[in-house]
Amino acid sequence: MRFDDLREKLLLGGVAPRHVRRYLRELSEHLDDLTAQQRVAGYDGEDAAIRARARLGSDDELAAAMLAQKQFRSWAARAPWLVFLILPPVTAVAIGMLFIGSLGLAGKYFGFLGTHAPSSPPWFQLLAADLVAACNLTAVPLSAILFVAIAARQRLKLVWPLIASLLLLVLVVQSKADFAAHGKSHLSLGLGLALLPQAWARIRENWFQVGAQYVVIILPVSWLWRRRLAKA
Amino acid sequence: MTETSSFMSGLPELAILRLLQEQEMYGYEIVQAVAARTGAVVSPGEGVIYPLLHGLEKSGALKSRRKTVGGRSRVYYTLTAKGGRRLGALSSRWSELNGAVEALMAGGALAVR
Numbered sequence: 001m002r003f004d005d006l007r008e009k010l011l012l013g014g015v016a017p018r019h020v021r022r023y024l025r026e027l028s029e030h031l032d033d034l035t036a037q038q039r040v041a042g043y044d045g046e047d048a049a050i051r052a053r054a055r056l057g058s059d060d061e062l063a064a065a066m067l068a069q070k071q072f073r074s075w076a077a078r079a080p081w082l083v084f085l086i087l088p089p090v091t092a093v094a095i096g097m098l099f100i101g102s103l104g105l106a107g108k109y110f111g112f113l114g115t116h117a118p119s120s121p122p123w124f125q126l127l128a129a130d131l132v133a134a135c136n137l138t139a140v141p142l143s144a145i146l147f148v149a150i151a152a153r154q155r156l157k158l159v160w161p162l163i164a165s166l167l168l169l170v171l172v173v174q175s176k177a178d179f180a181a182h183g184k185s186h187l188s189l190g191l192g193l194a195l196l197p198q199a200w201a202r203i204r205e206n207w208f209q210v211g212a213q214y215v216v217i218i219l220p221v222s223w224l225w226r227r228r229l230a231k232a
Numbered sequence: 233m234t235e236t237s238s239f240m241s242g243l244p245e246l247a248i249l250r251l252l253q254e255q256e257m258y259g260y261e262i263v264q265a266v267a268a269r270t271g272a273v274v275s276p277g278e279g280v281i282y283p284l285l286h287g288l289e290k291s292g293a294l295k296s297r298r299k300t301v302g303g304r305s306r307v308y309y310t311l312t313a314k315g316g317r318r319l320g321a322l323s324s325r326w327s328e329l330n331g332a333v334e335a336l337m338a339g340g341a342l343a344v345r
Contacts, residue, residue: 019286026259026282029306033260034278057279065280069287 002028009063011155014077023066031056076154084147084160088168092143093189099135100175100189103128113187128177128187135175135189137209140168141216148220158225165221169214243274244284246326249311249319252294258306259285285309293318 003024010020034052043051056062066072076083107113107128112120120128144165151161175189193199203210247266251257257265262285263278288294293315299308311319 022286023282026307027279029258029304030260030263030278030282032304055278057277061277062279065277066283069283071287071290072283 002031003059006059006062008155009059010066011153013063013067014073014154015066016072016074016077017153019066019072027056027062074154076150076156076160080156080160083150084164085167088143088147088164089171091146092140092168092171095142096135096139096175096189099131099139100187103131103177104187107187125177132175132177132187133209136206137213138216139175140171140213144168144217145220148224152224152227158221158228161221161224165217168217242322242326244281245288246319246322247274248281248284248288248309249293249315249322252309252311253316253319256308256310258308260306262309288315 006027007020007024010023011017015023031052034055035048038048038051057065104113107120107124110124112124147164148161150156151158151164170193175187177187244266247270248262251262251265251269259281260278263281266274285294285296289296289309291314292312294309295312296307296309298305300306
């Protein structure tokens with residue numbers, strides 16, 4: 001594919017993928033114009049293509065011009081500590097809120113949750129139990145996948161997604177749905193540290209779920225590590 | 233451009249803004265027009281013009297839109313009001329510099345302000 005080496009140089013230099021995409025697209029269109037110009041000048045086939053490519057500039061020149069524009073660097077390249085240390089727990093909670101929030105909204109809409117709410121019907125309790133389990137199982141692993149994908153896409157050092165994954169490993173996102181008669185039902189979402197004694201009982205209780213979570217957190221970063229090894 | 237010294241820095245930007253003041257153009261067109269207007273004395277590197285265009289757009293000096301003309305889709309750039317003001321400022325600086333260099337080459341002296 002055209003400009004593969006240039007793409008790698010730019011991504012490794014920290015340029016945001018969307019700016020890389022736009023630059024390469026315009027370069028490609030420019031190259032088409034230059035090639036057409038060379039053909040009009042009497043050069044044909046590969047000769048025209050080589051002359052056009054030389055006029056466009058070397059990969060080093062083209063990369064240097066873009067890298068000099070600091071405003072096109074991605075957030076992950078500018079402040080990786082922010083993206084890979086602060087955002088993973090925030091993202092995990094945000095994903096959890098999507099599950100629990102939608103359940104809460106549905107509960108309020110049907111009148112199953114709230115101070116004066118009647119007892120929830122069995123179908124809603126079943127739905128809530130499933131959504132809570134899905135939230136507990138997927139909120140943290142989905143965050144890990146997201147941050148590994150960011151690192152892979154932007155060619156960032158492996159240490160950053162590794163830090164994000166390790167951070168997510170020590171976090172426990174736990175949501176809960178308790179149903180009781182006459183307005184006592186409630187939903188909760190919490191974030192805790194797996195290292196704290198209070199969390200151990202919960203981990204022991206849900207060891208299968210937690211174990212599955214840990215495996216799914218580790219898998220993306222190990223995939224990236226193997227991919228990098230293969231490329232090296 | 234043929235010279236890459238800091239002396240010439242700012243010139244491609246001035247050339248781009250000046251050309252876009254007249255009409256909207258796409259990258260290839262801009263490079264050809266600059267070379268043609270300056271007798272190829274100023275000829276921006278063909279590909280390296282895009283980071284400059286994108287930077288000017290980000291700073292609000294230019295606007296861009298994708299347009300299909302004659303079956304070819306390209307990004308066309310136009311000057312904004314902010315770009316017009318920037319062109320004015322750059323033109324004044326270059327005129328001053330031009331006057332200074334001319335005076336220097338003629339052997340005269342500029343009045344010290």
